[in-house]
Amino acid sequence: MAKILLIEDDTGIITPLSLYIEQSGHNIITCENGNDAMELFVQEKPTLVVLDINLPGKNGIEICKEIRSISETPIIILSARESEDDKVMLLELGADDYVSKPFSPRELMARIATIIKRMENRKKSKSSKIISMGNLYIDSKNFTVETTGNLPIRLTKTEFAILEYFAKNTDSVIKRESLMKDIIGYDNYLYDRTIDTHVKNLRKKIWESIEIETIRGIWYKIHIV
Numbered sequence: 001m002a003k004i005l006l007i008e009d010d011t012g013i014i015t016p017l018s019l020y021i022e023q024s025g026h027n028i029i030t031c032e033n034g035n036d037a038m039e040l041f042v043q044e045k046p047t048l049v050v051l052d053i054n055l056p057g058k059n060g061i062e063i064c065k066e067i068r069s070i071s072e073t074p075i076i077i078l079s080a081r082e083s084e085d086d087k088v089m090l091l092e093l094g095a096d097d098y099v100s101k102p103f104s105p106r107e108l109m110a111r112i113a114t115i116i117k118r119m120e121n122r123k124k125s126k127s128s129k130i131i132s133m134g135n136l137y138i139d140s141k142n143f144t145v146e147t148t149g150n151l152p153i154r155l156t157k158t159e160f161a162i163l164e165y166f167a168k169n170t171d172s173v174i175k176r177e178s179l180m181k182d183i184i185g186y187d188n189y190l191y192d193r194t195i196d197t198h199v200k201n202l203r204k205k206i207w208e209s210i211e212i213e214t215i216r217g218i219w220y221k222i223h224i225v
Helices: 011-023 034-044 060-070 084-092 105-123 157-167 176-184 194-206
Strands: 003-007 027-031 048-052 075-079 097-100 130-133 136-139 144-147 210-215 219-224
Touching (some): 003 011, 003 034, 011 027, 011 105, 027 034, 034 060, 048 060, 048 105, 060 075, 060 084, 075 084, 075 105, 084 194, 097 105, 097 194, 136 157, 157 176, 176 194, 176 219, 194 210
Parallel strands (some): 003 027
Antiparallel strands (some): 136 144, 210 219
């Protein structure tokens, strides 16, 4: 059972979504004002945050920044904004996923379940596992990445999971569909562009060490620089 903090001011979303989350076996905490969000976050220590962008008081972008400055708690963004720039910006700030309004509660719960399952699987890993890829050292237990010069590379949890996946499959051409299913977890949402944004952000952070080649838009291949 997870504790989910829903930060949203639209009662037309809060009521049915809260019911759906409770019926899925999780606890739900709601916050309808951006100014109260951080106090409630610190007080309740939720497992996961579902965060709307347009809120009275402090907006979702500010809240996302503040949460990331103190915690790695997963964040799923809800927004009616459709521009790719908005999605890229929020994922770069550390959001784990982005769901456009209007959305299906069933789809949102599938994404929540995927993130929670990924968190639980990571907690089960007790032994330190270091994967070497080029001049990068990937610590699968502590979720850190460093260069051979001990310089840390700051990645979001999803970016780390993608890099780790690439490191374990350096000799393979990786299908985008497989990455969606194994890392993001929504094999039923293959046209979602979230994975492309995460890979794009990852490229910017590791370009000096690793090249991620896109082949015909549906395959990825890793090259050591």
